[in-house]
Each structure stands twice: as structure tokens, then as C-alpha cells.
Amino acid sequence: MKKQLSETYSKIYDAIKCIPYGKVATYGQIAEVAGLQGQARLVGYALFSLPEDMDIPWHRVINAKGEISGLPDPDWRNIQKGLLEAEDIQFNKDGRVDLKVYRW
Template sequence: MGDARKGPPTFYERVYALVCAIPPGRVMTYGQVALELGAPAAARAVGYALAWLPPGTEVPWWRVVNARGGISLRGRGEEAELQRRLLEDEGVVFDREGRLDLRRYRWFPSDGG
């Protein structure tokens, strides 16, 4: 994702690379992505990075959820519904409160797959 002529990858590029590694049917939280990238206080920046993705991107942004296992697209009904639908298509199950079980679906890069 980075270009050797530009120097090291930006934080956003590193977010995208990590999110691309999340297997289908698994998720990470915004804070977890930030922590894995060595920036534990940057959960909000992870959200901003994903919000900047263009429509039709190949980065599976829908695999990043909030710390409660919920979808964090306040005020964006259609996008929130899309995220839930994409996760459900990958086999993720939500409870009545609209949350998924992080103990079941959370992915850690050390897991491999």
C-alpha cells in the first residue's frame, strides 16, 4: 500500500493494510486496530481513516466495530444497515441489541486466520 518513493506508509495506509488482513466473518474494534498499530489512543483516527475510503473500496471497512461489538455509524442509517448486512453475509450473528459477540468474532493478528 505504501510507495517506496514516498517513504514509510502513513497511519491511514497502515490502518487499511491491517483491516485488509481481517478474515471474513471476523472483526476488530477501532481501539484494537489502533493498539495493534502502536497508537493506543488513536481509535477515533482509525474511524476517520475508514470514513475517508472511497465508495467501492476493496478495504473491508465493515469488519471494524466498536468496543461493545456494535456498529458505529451514528446518523448514517443506510451505511449502518450495509455494514450489518455485509457482516451477516459473512456469518456474523447480532443479538437483539444489535451487537455481535466479540469473544466469538474478534480477530487477533497473532491468530493468523
């Protein structure tokens, strides 16, 4: 088995997997747990490179504003919204998450 993914990414994915049901986490929180401590960009980059083979609840990952970032495809963004609603996570009018951010 090849590593394929760097340890940094693995930590990021692991941190995301640690997010419980019905909760969400910000890039900064994940970055902190992953050891990047402050570098939320790498978290976003890791998610962009996120292999579909991994069962990562990336939809629970949001930015500091409590919003879903990136994904130029509205369809993809809609999928994330559906997944979050399936997790009892609610959205506000502005499309922001109900700020049920998980505290490590």
C-alpha cells in the first residue's frame, strides 16, 4: 500500500472524520487539530484534493463565516447543503450554517 497522501493531509482528513453527527467545524479548527494551527488554507487545499474514495464528511467543514466555501459548481454546493440538512444542521437565510460548530 502506498501512502499516496501526505501525513499533513491524513491529519486533516482524520480531524474531519472526528466531527460528530449534527455538528460542523471551521477550517481553522481542523487546521489546529491537524497541527497546521492557523493555516486553514491547507485544509481547504486538502479538501480540494480530497479523494472520493475516502468517506470524509467534508460537508461538515465550513469557513469562519459559517458558510460553505468554494466549489464553483452550484450543484455540488447544493449537494453539501442537502447533506448538512440530513445531519440536522440548519441553514440561515444567508445560506450560513446554524453555527453548531463543534468544539474540540
